[in-house]
Amino acid sequence: MDLRKEPELTSKDVTPKAVYLNRRKFLKAASLASAAAFAGGGLWELAEPSARAHAGTKLNAALKSPFSTTEKQNTYDDVTHYNNYYEFGVDKTEPAKNAGRLKIYPWSVSVEGEVQKPRKISIDEILKLAPLEERIYRHRCVEAWSIVVPWIGYSFSELIKAVQPTPKAKYVAFESFYDPEEMPLAKYAGIDFPYVEGLRLDEAMNPLTLLCVGMYGETLPNQDGAPVRMVIPWKYGFKSAKSLVKIRFTKDEPPTTWNRLAPNEYGFYANVNPHVDHPRWSQARERRLGEFFKRDTLMFNGYSDQVASLYTGMDLKKYY
């Protein structure tokens, strides 16, 4: 990957939100009209509209990142209506319908454990902790689909610097928000909540590791992990925990949700690796949403230059 190249695509190239929303309104009106003529599956859609877009607040991410890819970004519609957020339902379209229940303000994240300055950080403080950057990253799901998203945030290392880990800190554990009242579908997900994830401290320090507060020039929509989430672009998507409430620095490797459920299928590292298949499906190729043909999956999702050195000497077939 050539990092010297300036990104050619920015959020300006994405369909403006207003246009997108108007288009949806138009489509809905059109389907209302045609529903009168055809009583079909569309009636379900009318009874339970799937398009409930959440208005985002504009974010001023003036800084462009050299880590950004120049690949074609996915549409806002794709990234907000095709989500894995099991607390809001296991179907891809369910989080867009149900995540509206999540109350994202006020919000605070408790940073604790092996740090010299444990603290509760409010979302307002998080937004101001470091200058916001736009980072256009590839995002590869363990289910063999991928997207390109213009995230907004800053390197997680900025937060690490602010809380000063003790020498004992070797790992970082993340915990997502969980409230069975706001997330009634969570009980059908088959995994334990709250959702927990983790990184080795050096992985967390890597400049690619993003503390993410927005995308497409705005704050995060609920279904994409509002108000603050992790984005770790060289690992499968499930490593990037959403709607963070706790960040804990630890001596030992923390438990992680999917690994706890099926240790033979999901490792702690979960680096994107086309040579190590999921026991039930191949990881060699992926479907970029919006494309008809599958494409080859790249080692570390194409971020080898930045992260391969983290794993020197490690058997990645064993530490998958």
Add this chain to the structure above:
Amino acid sequence: MRKLLTSNCTKPAVFILCLMPLASLGWDALHHGLTANPIEYITHATGDWTLRLIVITLAITPLRKLLGLPDLVRFRRMLGLFAFFYGCLHFTTYIWLDKFFDLAEMWKDVAKRPFITIGFTAFVLMIPLALTSTAGWIRRLGGKNWQLLHRAIYIIAIAGVIHYYWLVKSAVVRPLTYGAVVAVLLLWRVADKLRPHSRGVSKAAGEAQPQKAQA
């Protein structure tokens, strides 16, 4: 109820009803309803309907007897054939849109991925049942042999449920629900067989002479 079941318009009505899932997919395709990953959505929808129609087909015999509605058997072949129809669509989506007709890739999948192996087995087992679903084949095979062959639907249903169960990451509620329904439908048959009078009832209901009931 009997009158309704034997009326001339119920079969076409059920036929049209069975086409609704396909119509719904067509509607979704025209109205941006196939999600950001249409291939996955179509694969799942056709797979869901294959399994649902297998379960419905499997429910016909118990329902006939429990409700005392022997005429329900008129719909069994059509429902079974629609299960096969959606199974074909499901398989076509896989081989075309997922594997792009790369047969070598497909065989690798079938050999290596248990959920594909078992799904593929279920699909292949449906083929002889669909082919021999005509009155002519029932005659040629003889009622007994025909019935024996068509008991393969028990294996198909179990394989279909396992296929679904092995596919999901963690949300096992839905596959387990299908599994429970299939288990009830199969256990009912065992219980029915064990009852001393069951043979007489099944004869009277035309179970052993499908050629008559189907004609």
